[in-house]
Amino acid sequence: MSDAVLIADIGAATSKAVVVRGKAVKEVADPLTGAPLWPTAIHIDAYCGAVALHRRRADPDGFAGWTDDYKRDVVLVGRMLGTMRDVAARLLRGPVDRLLLVADRAAFADPEHRRVLLEIAEIVGFAEAELLERPLALAAAPEERAELALVLDFGARALTASVVRAAGPAVLDHETDRDAGGWRLDETLGAHLRTAGGYELAEALRTDHLPAATAAIVAKRLDFEFAATVQRMRTTVAAADVAADAVTALGPVLELHRDDLTRLLAPIVARALATAGRLLQRHGGVDRIVLTGGLVRIPQFARALVDGLPGRPVTWADEPDLDSVHGAVKLAGDAPQRRVAPAAANGHTPLRWDVAGGRLVRWLVEPGRPYPARAELAVVRTADGALRRLRAPDAPGVLVARHAAAGDPVLNGGYLATVAAPPEPAPVRGSVAVRYTRPVQLQRFTTTDGPAGLAFSPDGRWLAYARRESGADLWDSSNGQLSKVLGTAYCVEFSPDGRELLMGAHSGVVVNSLTGDRARSVIPVNDRVIGLEFGPDGRHLAIVTEGGTTVLHDWATRRDLWGGADGGWVGAFSPDGRLVATSTPDGRVIVREAATGTRITAVEGGVPIRSLGFSPDGRVIVINAVRGWNLRTGQQAWLHDWMPADQAATPTPDGRLLVATKGSWHVLEPGDGTVHARFDVVYGHPQALVVSPDGTRVAVGFEGTIFLVGIGEPA
Template identity: 25%
Template sequence: MAHEPVLAIDFGTSTSAVALLADGRVRMVKEPSGDSWAWPSAVSWDGSRLLVGTPAEHRKAMYPSSFRGEFKRNLGESAPLVLGDASYQAEQLVTALISAMRGEAERLYGRPITRAVLTCPASYGPGDPRRGLLIGAGEAAGLTAVDLLPEPVAAAFAPLAGAAFEPGRLVLVYDFGGGTFDAALIRTTEQDDAEGTVEVLGHAALDDCGGHDIDVLLAEELVRRGGAALSSWLRPGPEQDDEKGGAKASGRSAAKSSGPTANAEDGLRRTLDLGDFAHRFKHRLSVEAEIEDFFRSAGLPVGLDRARLAELTAPLVTRTVACCRDLLDRCGRSADRLAAVLLVGGTTRMPAVRDALEQAFPGLLRGVEDPELAVAQGAAAWAGTATERYSVAGRPAGLSVPLSWELPGGGTGKLLQWYVGPGDDYPADAVFALVRLTDGGLWELRADGRPGRVAQLHSEAGSDISSGDWLVTTGRDEPAGRGRRRGTRAGALPSWEDLAPPPSTALPIGDGATAYGRVLLVPGGRHVVTQHGQGTVGWELNPDGLKPLWELPSVFRVVSAGCSGTLLAVVPVEGTGHAQRVDVVDVVSGEVRGSVPFDGACLTAAFSSDGTRLAVLSNQRRLRIFALAGGDVLTEADLSRYSMTGEQLVLDPALEFAAFPVGNSVIICHVQGRQLAQPPHLTVNDPRKLLALPSTAGFASGSSVPQAVDVWSLDGHAFRLHDPALVKPHLLAVSADERLLAAADPGGLVAVWELPHPATADEVREVPRSAQRMLFPMPVRDLAFGADATTLIAATDREIHVWDL
């Protein structure tokens, strides 16, 4: 794990930066459109997709209501951000920005990148919900391991301008960025290498004090100096003279400029113009003592000097100094013990800020090589120091050795990922697993300095763990087979070798080297849809490989693919849930065959088996069934009285019955909302995955038994399918004739069962073993049976495996 490439992302209010740590070196990643290290933290909705960074900035003047910048300050707010005819939560916009950064970094690196460090303000404490939103945004962008690091702590690792700090010195990090102010008190430690390390003694922050706030003060000053002419220009009216208001509209733009909506749009455009003008003024006053410029948009001359800017910003700068002094007091340190005050963030380029700091901390100011890139560079350097973020296993004496670990910060966490499995040999310094601590940080679980072999894992990925939990058993003389897990008696269940995997063919997707963010197998086994970066591609699956059929320059959120292999898929374009429609796309041609109007965000959808109807569930838990030929609403039900767990809901092929998880059980109801009785003799308390059977009114789900899948029908019969080698299944597939069912676990194991004939009503029939198994070299993304149920297709993020049954 220590050698994985890591993205270090400084998500800033006005601009962001990204560094890539790979192969032992750090390099910055330029924004491809702007050819700059600084990525504008801005988005724009163009009616079909979300543009990020410089392309969004380019559309700002023409479509101001579809533009949004500085959305970092909206993180955690419940109200969505409106962009034209679409709306997003702030964390969705963060995901779009991170996705663009990850895509460009992968293009440069040539391989997938799934681990990242995101920096955040020091005010995002352990209990702050914005920490979870940032982590979730990174995971939604395809990053499986996301760590958080306070911005001033990251800055402490940035390359210094001048000589390095001597060990044992106290340094105050002063980080004045675009949206927040952060401070950290650090102490340099003994230098084990050229970079050295730091100890963080404390940090503090001001959420409402940044370069953006200075821009606002400066814009207000410019309006005062511009007088009535500039004030009038900012509030366009229907009869305002275009000549007095700046550039004269012409053609189609002039036609659009009439009416209250156009006036509001024009007013927003002018406010954005003023903000940009004030921002440029601020930067120029960092190098010029006095400026006189012509505000072209308003047709007015405006002037300002550096002394007046210092007066305007004095209250903000005074607050930052007070924040630093409070931090020193909390840490029990005085300013005279500081070796330096390290200046980070673009706002520290302002002479007014440096003058105030020189007065507060005389003779202590130090700089970094680049104040605006310091946080990203420092986060990358921090990501390369794994010396302080792991636990070593505790090992008692004995042949069969249980391993446990101590966790910091309360001693609890969530197990994110295993890097070893039963039967694996491991070296003395192996990383066994990755854990997320209660404060949001990542923590490694390592071997105890001795090599060995894994016999058994006792917790699944996603489970909560505590210090001292028995998580792994190692040290058996004979390796435990995959059939002897979780305390089962040797010989009582079939071993791995008893069931040899059938032959399979691996077909690369694209160039076979690029990892795709989403791989969807269309039922019937003939077509594949992939998503990567900013594109969606449809493929035809042939015996000799994958043939590209179509490509669209935007990523869709696929909420359903079905119709018994009739090549239809519900593919809402990005933001569809807020754009109030759901599109039906032909998987063969990529063409939109129709749309249904829809209110709210679409959580899930399903086709009827004959392809004539479409059921859609909204985020308000309202279920509607539409006729595809005309879009009429046939049935509507309010399911909000059910406390659904997540977004999971499945419907039977006739769209008559629905099943969805509620807490640790599954509720079954008629599509009109009337709840039905639960299947008899069946306890379903692991509803992480539900699947509707393709031809009967029945469903399948993860069982209360970790190594099993439950299948039940509304007429009362039920099956419990076991496989002792299977960890909790997270993917399910069933053949069109309902003869075979397949399940995949997070470790890449796929098991296939033959479904027995229906048992008598009110009886659960046990199936003790699977018919066939296969172990894939990486996690399986999707499963589907071929049309004739003689093949099973499994998709990883690089290959399609066709398994001959």
């Protein structure tokens, strides 16, 4: 699952969404217009947004807009959310599985309405969905949040006025006035323009001279065109003294003057001020008034409200239509309010949480998986419809067992999981000391096909060999015996605890249990996987595909964190796990923050890149075995021009790099390129190379043969 969250607001006239991953917030734009506002509309041809508006001209019977009946609007909301999710996924180049849906007060007043919205999100494919009351999001949008705010939301269907308390937050009071919504101005403007257009306009909109079937379709098209003309003129006259437009090419030119608009707005302003006055009288402590909604875009409307509400600061945004999603982003960042710490269990390994009833939505960590301190283990939906994320204790551990399944009821104080202390960590690269000796051949393994990859298990006993195009072998390196033959693999890697073997396959990563206590699983990826690399703490897994995409996967929670389409082929983590470097097919190196995928820098390699590595301090990145690049200075640190430009290297546990050329092996210091040790060997140029976790052995792969060679002993 991805950590990305789609924050969406499906409004009566327009909808909007942003996608949040880490600290990055990106607007999800309408695919046709590229604008952040989507028309709330669908067409029977599976279109939504601006495309649906265009399609209604050709096929008006297939068009549908907002009806104000949540049961009839199910398809509309579902298709809008599904399309927004797809656009967000393309934007991030990765999945978006969580939804925060901004909803109006009607959904919170009616449990059935709330249930239907959450069910739509589930059908669309969101693993988690939560609702946020729109007034709360709107009150959070301004840069300076008030302790007690009056929010006047001029929606397309109604004015919703709410008194919102920041602490909590909570809606303390509200009123709704349908006659102060955007539709009322459009209706009034329409009547004004029809009167001004007179006989000529009426003739241009006539359809009674057409055959009945044709007349019905043409009438709908003309209604759409007239409504669009009203919207255009309303927008134009807000910025100019007069707006002139025509509904049809043969119809009269209609004019709307700014004074006309001001006069038509006056009744709406009066109703809004009356509604605001009643709420202010009941809540004298309001210290800020927030204006939002489409009508606020009209300058004379906003000024009239300010003039009628003296004594308190009045604020509105440059883009008032986007206030709800930007405010929701701020509230979504208030994560501690939605996370629940485990209650004390008298020193026992079972965990329980103080949750006032509800149902388990899903687990975020699989049994047998390690997790860091305070990690999120599960998600629960409480009786009031809110999501709560159940947090691990303040120390890392391993999830031993789960005592409830998705959909099961959750009782306050009930034990939901059992955990244990984590196993001893594997040696950290650079913490192992090796005394190098003359190479000695220890084992020879005969197999078929050339090697696509080699990997040692964390304890050094097992050696996995990916046979190019024909499968994978698991060998016991202590006696040279073949233990298992597995399916097709283009690369191999062991899990940090050594209990699973990961194999890169055609469209994902196949995870095989080596102990029989875990089910075989697949991490889906939409391409052939040719590289796998765990970070130093074993939590992050870099998945590299043949098409040049890198996906960073959270191994503990089994969720994709991010995906980048400008990196691929090989990858490496910095020793502290903070950075991940990947190569591109055109010979560049992309360095990113591992947690967020944010690009830090790019380095021109100039040649096909077969390997990447870091110095122990993380300052120098080694491209192939030939060149060191200082990430801090942006300058070349060293160059070995006596080696082939595409010479690969493999990391050693003591923080160095092993380079295998025909007839000789070299151990390099990655920081300055110094040759620490050199061995004369009888082997040719290997096709694959890997060093054992203790640094004393090397597995060298050739066509049909693997040699296990001793190169040292623990220092």
